[in-house]
Amino acid sequence: MLAADLAAEKDVAVAVIEPVAVSAAPVGAAPATTDVVEEEGASPAADADGPRAKRRRAANETAVVDGDGPTEAAEATDNVAEEEVEKDVANVEEAATPFKAAAAAPVAEAVTPAEAYEDRVRLWEPGWRERYYVNKFRVQASDVEFVRELVRAYAAGVSWVMLYYYQGCPSWKWYFPQHYSPFATDFSLLGEYRPRFERGQPFRPLEQLMAVFPPASKDLIPEPLRPLMLDDGSPILDFYPTSFEIDMNGKTVRGGARREHSARPAHVLSRYRVRAGSLQRRQAAWQGVALLPFVDEDRLLKAVQPLYSKLAPEDRRLNEFGNDLVFVSKASKLFETICDLYGGTVRGVMTRGEAWYSQPQLI
DSSP states (O other): OOHHHHHHSSEESSOOOOOOOOOOOOTTSOOOOOOOOOOTTOOGGGGTTSHHHHHHHHHHHHHHHHTOOHHHHHHHHHHHHHHHHHHHHHHHHHHHHHHHHHHHSOOOOOOOOTTTOOOSSOTTSTTHHHHHHHHHHSSOTTOHHHHHHHHHHHHHHHHHHHHHHHTOOSOSSOOOOOSSOOOGGGGGGOOSOOOOOOOOOOOOHHHHHHHHOOGGGGGGSOGGGTHHHHOTTOTTGGGSOSOOOEEOTTOOOSSSOEEOOOSSOOSOOTTSOOOSSOOEESSOGGGSEEOOOOOOHHHHHHHHGGGGGGSOHHHHHHTSOOOOOOOOBTTSTHHHHHHHHTTSOOSSOEETTSOTTSSOOOO
């Protein structure tokens, strides 16, 4: 059921959270004032009962008692309203500070001329298979054992995906250990193979962020964990390179070289190490293969978990595993079915407007 359908119901099994309207003005834009601009053809009477007009009338009535003139009282009311707007804008700016800091963090910029990228595989020329394995894996295509293991890892990946979507996650630890896939013709080496998966357990939220964030996003994680991304003595510093390669893998953008302008400079481009300078290229970096190091789960957990005691109480709470919540309206045909399926009844059905986290609900 869609959120709009849930909101239309009086009671829901867990909660309906009504969103708060937020201004869509870009950060840094001048705060909107409460002045009413009269458009051509608009009737002045249309704004006679607006919030600003009501405040002016209330100020004028108060002025009669206090002895102030109506104009002075109305202006004082307007000043209070503008101060409230400025406070709201300041609160939004303060909340956005970590995100703006991450966006403004210096990131390496690269020079990659249009002619810099060279497709060394050339799939359209004889010898493509040999060139592929030499350039992508640094092995000879005649290395049968390596190719067989690559094919088995790829087959395991296909099995993982099928199991994930039809039976549930078969393993939280498995990953494809290469940046590139084998050729379809290499599956002749697969033979009889049945992948085995170790179940494991998922990362906690902060562990997941530490596994995917670059060092430029350090402001988005709790401060006690940031040295792991930055300090030379960090045991997992190699997980967070400040520069890396992108293999365009035969991808180019049609047309000549062009100048890229971005609020955040690109980390790297093409298959060349980044260096400071202007960004000019004809390859589109997002089409390439980012040659980032693979994160070792055991090393990450060993480095992160000892720092949990330094986290603030709120960060500790956010880093815990939670329960799955299912939102079902009492008017839904699935309501009783889900209650029966999970062997319980709904306790203290919450109506819209109540906070979903106020108490746990059994559905």
